[in-house]
Amino acid sequence: MAKVAVIGSGVGGLGCAALLAKSGHEVTVFERNGFIGGRCSSSERDGMPLDNFAHIFPLGAKGPLGRIAEAVGERIEFVRHDPAALVFDSRRGKLNLWPEPLDMRPLAAQARVARNLGVRPGKAVGAARLFRKLLKASDAFVEANDDKTLEAWVSEYTDDPAVHRFINVFCYMMFTISYRRASAGEFIYCFREMSNAADISYPRGSAGAIPAAYRRGLEKHGGRVFLNDGVKRILCREGRVVGVATARGEAEAEVVVSNAGIDLTLELAGVENLGEEYAAAVGRLQYSGSGAVAKYYLSRRVVEAPAVIYIPDADARGMFSFIEEGGTPQDLMMMVPVVDVLDPGSVPEGRSLVIAATPGVAEPGSEATDRLLEALERQLFRVFPGMEREVIWKQVVRPEHICRATGRKRVGDSVGIAQIPGQVGRGKPSPLTPVEGLYLVGMDAGARGIGTWQAAASAERVAELVNRRHPV
Numbered sequence: 047m048a049k050v051a052v053i054g055s056g057v058g059g060l061g062c063a064a065l066l067a068k069s070g071h072e073v074t075v076f077e078r079n080g081f082i083g084g085r086c087s088s089s090e091r092d093g094m095p096l097d098n099f100a101h102i103f104p105l106g107a108k109g110p111l112g113r114i115a116e117a118v119g120e121r122i123e124f125v126r127h128d129p130a131a132l133v134f135d136s137r138r139g140k141l142n143l144w145p146e147p148l149d150m151r152p153l154a155a156q157a158r159v160a161r162n163l164g165v166r167p168g169k170a171v172g173a174a175r176l177f178r179k180l181l182k183a184s185d186a187f188v189e190a191n192d193d194k195t196l197e198a199w200v201s202e203y204t205d206d207p208a209v210h211r212f213i214n215v216f217c218y219m220m221f222t223i224s225y226r227r228a229s230a231g232e233f234i235y236c237f238r239e240m241s242n243a244a245d246i247s248y249p250r251g252s253a254g255a256i257p258a259a260y261r262r263g264l265e266k267h268g269g270r271v272f273l274n275d276g277v278k279r280i281l282c283r284e285g286r287v288v289g290v291a292t293a294r295g296e297a298e299a300e301v302v303v304s305n306a307g308i309d310l311t312l313e314l315a316g317v318e319n320l321g322e323e324y325a326a327a328v329g330r331l332q333y334s335g336s337g338a339v340a341k342y343y344l345s346r347r348v349v350e351a352p353a354v355i356y357i358p359d360a361d362a363r364g365m366f367s368f369i370e371e372g373g374t375p376q377d378l379m380m381m382v383p384v385v386d387v388l389d390p391g392s393v394p395e396g397r398s399l400v401i402a403a404t405p406g407v408a409e410p411g412s413e414a415t416d417r418l419l420e421a422l423e424r425q426l427f428r429v430f431p432g433m434e435r436e437v438i439w440k441q442v443v444r445p446e447h448i449c450r451a452t453g454r455k456r457v458g459d460s461v462g463i464a465q466i467p468g469q470v471g472r473g474k475p476s477p478l479t480p481v482e483g484l485y486l487v488g489m490d491a492g493a494r495g496i497g498t499w500q501a502a503a504s505a506e507r508v509a510e511l512v513n514r515r516h517p518v
């Protein structure tokens with residue numbers, strides 16, 4: 047049995063803490079915020095649970111998120127909808143609408159999507175080959191394409207602009223970076239897993255129901271969570287971790303699992319312990335993008351779908367260039383979870399809660415975010431006429447709110463280090479660090495997947511590593 051200190055209560059931190067407590071370790075979680083869950087947290091407003099950000103969950107019940115809860119004797123009820131979303135494809139000023147099926151394996155479903163997207167007849171064979179690869183790729187194929195960009199990989203199959211737009215929008219939803227930067231291998235892996243499980247869902251009780259279940263599992267097995275108790279230093283001696291220091295004092299630990307992100311972990315442990323080479327590698331890492339989110343509480347339901355995916359009228363290559371180059375596009379990509387449909391009963395009878403998210407800069411405090419939020423609202427009210435009149439209240443989320451949830455100061459990244467060539471698969475930072483007994487868990491370490499699924503997959507992997515190296 048080891049004394050384990052976990053820094054941070056995100057999905058990765060709490061998931062790993064609960065698994066280790068279940069295995070018999072003595073586990074304490076230190077969280078700098080006054081709430082658990084990090085980017086997957088919820089708060090409460092008007093008697094309803096409110097996602098602090100904007101989530102839908104690929105691979106909920108059927109992936110590591112559900113598996114961890116089950117392993118620690120808890121249950122998260124994931125509500126599944128099929129079709130999972132309504133796609134609005136804005137092409138040349140015309141809006142095409144179609145429901146997106148969860149199961150893309152049947153050829154008929156693929157043909158329907160291609161038809162809806164407007165794939166040119168002469169390009170249908172290339173598009174079909176691409177979809178077949180996305181659904182059936184082997185792990186070796188995934189790995190072989192890790193260091194290629196997704197744009198380059200798609201171009202090997204087709205130059206059809208409709209397919210490129212579709213893939214780029216999905217890529218942004220999955221990784222919050224454009225397909226021009228994303229790793230093809232990582233996208234293929236995630237698309238294959240997600241489609242084969244045909245599982246996109248929403249936890250009953252909002253995003254925060256996931257960390258809440260892990261906390262119950264942890265406490266049931268003797269673990270503890272200290273809120274408002276941020277770790278100031280990771281204590282190391284002769285190459286080994288010996289504990290953590292918080293404002294309240296020092297706590298001994300043979301194992302420290304850090305969910306604080308790789309850059310903040312380096313600050314906490316110090317270059318003198320992790321080494322110059324490690325610090326230089328951390329300094330070279332690139333982070334995922336971000337965006338702007340606006341939540342609208344409505345006096346009646348205006349959107350009759352679990353979620354809306356809005357494909358903007360822009361070519362794939364230039365779709366997200368405004369993020370680096372400045373300006374606000376005419377037509378914005380939007381992901382819009384409709385909470386009262388996703389989680390029936392969570393919103394007061396007759397009311398509706400719509401969360402609109404759009405890609406944008408990740409730097410906190412940028413004026414570009416103000417302009418983006420204005421454009422997002424204009425577009426939302428244009429696409430859903432009448433919504434404007436039903437707004438009871440509105441709440442916005444900017445990159446600085448993400449910084450508050452993670453503790454990062456310079457970047458309000460949605461999903462940790464970017465899933466780009468060189469930073470995925472074998473190139474992903476290892477959960478093991480140069481300091482004996484110090485592990486990384488969460489988005490920045492050692493797993494594939496989308497958002498919360500990746501954080502939970504990392505939690506499973508780190509729990510296994512710790513159990514192997516520190517048997518109970």
Ligand SMILES: Cc1cc2nc3c(=O)[nH]c(=O)nc-3n(C[C@H](O)[C@H](O)[C@H](O)COP(=O)(O)OP(=O)(O)OC[C@H]3O[C@@H](n4cnc5c(N)ncnc54)[C@H](O)[C@@H]3O)c2cc1C
Pocket residue numbers: 053054055056057058059076077078079082083084085086099100101102103104275276277278305306307310314339403448450451452453459460461462487488489490496497498499501
């Ligand atoms: C706007 C937005 C939309 C998203 N959409 C989706 C989606 O649709 N689907 C999806 O699956 N995922 C989505 N995600 C991503 C998902 O929320 C994250 O990938 C996931 O929650 C990250 O988990 P993590 O384990 O890495 O921890 P984090 O959430 O990063 O939590 C880290 C925790 O560590 C704490 N911490 C940091 N430093 C210290 C310290 N020194 N001492 C103590 N504690 C510390 C922080 O306070 C925080 O609680 C979205 C994220 C955002 C922001």
